[in-house]
Amino acid sequence: MKLCLVMLARIEKKNNDYFLDKKNINVINRYLKYFDEVCVVARKTKKSNSLYPREVFRHEKVTFSLYEELEKIYNFPNYIRKFKAILKKNIYNSDLILCWAEPKTNIIINEAKKLNKTNMIYVGVCTRDALRAKRNLAKKFAGWIFYFTIRNAVKKADYVHYVTDKELQRRYPTSSKQIGSSYVNVNTQVSEKYKAEKVQGYKKEKKHIQLGLIGYLNEIKGIDTAIFALSKLDSCYRLKVLGGGEKEYYKTLAKQCGVQNRIEFEGTLPPGEPIFEWLDKIDIYIQPSRTEGLPRATIEAMSRGCPIVTSTAMGLIELTDEKWRHKPGDWKTLAYLIQKLAQNKTELSKQSARSFNVVKKYDRDVLDNKIDIFFKEILNNIS
Incomplete structure (x- = not known):
């Protein structure tokens, strides 16, 4: 054949x-x-x-x-x-x-x-x-x-x-x-000990809330939406962006929004363990994309027990709890959802456990x- x-x-x-x-x-x-x-x-x-x-x-x-x-x-x-x-x-x-x-x-x-x-x-x-x-x-x-x-x-x-x-x-x-x-x-097989520690970890007080986003630096991934949303949140919220592409436009946008000191563009990492180690330092994973198929990055974040807040772009609807979704480009709602989730430790733990459960279907x-x-x-x- x-x-x-x-x-x-x-x-x-x-x-x-x-x-x-x-x-x-x-x-x-x-x-x-x-x-x-x-x-x-x-x-x-x-x-x-x-x-x-x-x-x-x-x-x-x-x-x-x-x-x-x-x-x-x-x-x-x-x-x-x-x-x-x-x-x-x-x-x-x-x-x-x-x-x-x-x-x-x-x-x-x-x-x-x-x-x-x-x-x-x-x-x-x-x-x-x-x-x-x-x-x-x-x-x-x-x-x-x-x-x-x-x-x-x-x-x-x-x-x-x-x-x-x-x-x-x-x-x-x-x-x-x-x-x-x-x-x-993605690796859907993680230890029960890791799961328990991850879920329970959200019940502790944190000085800073670390947001994470993985995606090529362009209009499609909604990097600008994330920056605008960050500008609406107080200084305890930080954002790390992992992905290749031209970062100068987004650095300029971050400066215009006054959040240049709260956002890091970290380039790319090899797949596998380096990505998982990066995700393990993220408190809430966001994917404000304007379009998606079924994004690997979001599933990887869920496999590490990250609570997720995403747009309603295509396959993201199948991954994200309805109450933690926003319309593509709606940075005001994204900011509101991030703050609402971050301030509710019980919900953070619940969404972390949910991520572990949902990702099982992608074995x-x-x-x-x-x-x-x-x-x-x-x-x-x-x-």
Whole structure:
């Protein structure tokens, strides 16, 4: 069986070597267990810089077909023509076409349908919300156009893989075979001693309330919402932000709001234990995102027993207690909820215990078994 995997990744090619970041390498590897061959169709980038370090990826079962990135809008027709040419060649020789819910999804599904090939869409985020969060008016408008084209593609697809249980399904419905399951990989197995100490720890008096937020520094993650909210809280509240990106804009915003001495931008950390150690120092975790699929960072925070206050963006609704949610961008309500929760030690302990309980459903073995069953059904139907 051969998979044509149409990715959103930017891949760097030097001589005959392909360079990918670890996140995208993991994406490819998770499908190798089901297919004899995987052909990756993705963008070729000329830029060597990347948010996450790239490394050489070689695998005897994986080949690459790269197309040039769109650099100038007037080149769009030529860009699409070349993309379609590469796409058709790879679809023709594949058994399953798998792509992400993104602006070109409708093109991909249409080409697969023309060649009578089984196809599947991975819906991990709402593109409309992601573009509406941008400060650029053209991108905000494009968000609505892409929303309808992606929604149309999802309706036509043979199979759909959502990362949420309900929320993305409501936004992008289908009557085809579907699954709701995330690839989030967190340690849900913590000792009972740690749980007890964490929950009981919230009953103690604290001089400072440490807030935490993990996310790339951009409009989507609501960093500005968090800064505005912090400015409404008194000086005992501090905020740590973990994530890459351009921090100068947010440092300037923090200074304008008078909270520059109460906020720390701490860059990035390797996944795993360093992240958990960072989260163990957080009293309340916040995720004021303007859009989300099912955020790994929030689930990681919950796996360490952090009480959470989040926006109502997509998958966050499935994680957060209703009374501790605010509308995206509503920094006044965010500030109110943080203060209300921080001043109630009983509720802090209750929400800490709740986080430990909710995160159990994201046990990796349980999710993997669910996904395995789904893919075995697909492969049986193709063969």
